[in-house]
Amino acid sequence: MIALGRTAGFSLDDIVVAFGPQGDLRVDRAALLGKADELDRTITQLTAVRDGLRHAAACPAPSHAECPTFRHLLREVMAGRIATIDALTP
Structure with a gap:
């Protein structure tokens, strides 16, 4: 679960919240939808x-x-309608 969450871009703090005190998984569907939108x-x-x-690279303009x-x-x-690459990557 941790590897999957990290692959999707969730922080470790986000992932910890997904587990209850007994280690049971508590999926926050709103957080998943928010991450998908992001x-x-x-x-x-x-x-x-x-x-x-x-x-x-291929433009014919002089x-x-x-x-x-x-x-x-x-x-x-x-x-600012297109972000720089460093702003897009964690």
Whole structure:
């Protein structure tokens, strides 16, 4: 259970709460749904970053400053709508 919880991104403190005093498992379904929602947001963010990197690598524009797709991605990052990688990873 600990390994599964850690893989999903739960802290050890979160995991400890899932066990009762006798070691019985108490699943907090709301916490599971919250974590799933968080993972969905992270997946969306990382997908946008991945797609931006792939586009930048293959972009036919003379420079990235002239590429509308790259400029859009840059605006999204600067506005905080796309998080930096270090903010997404534990």
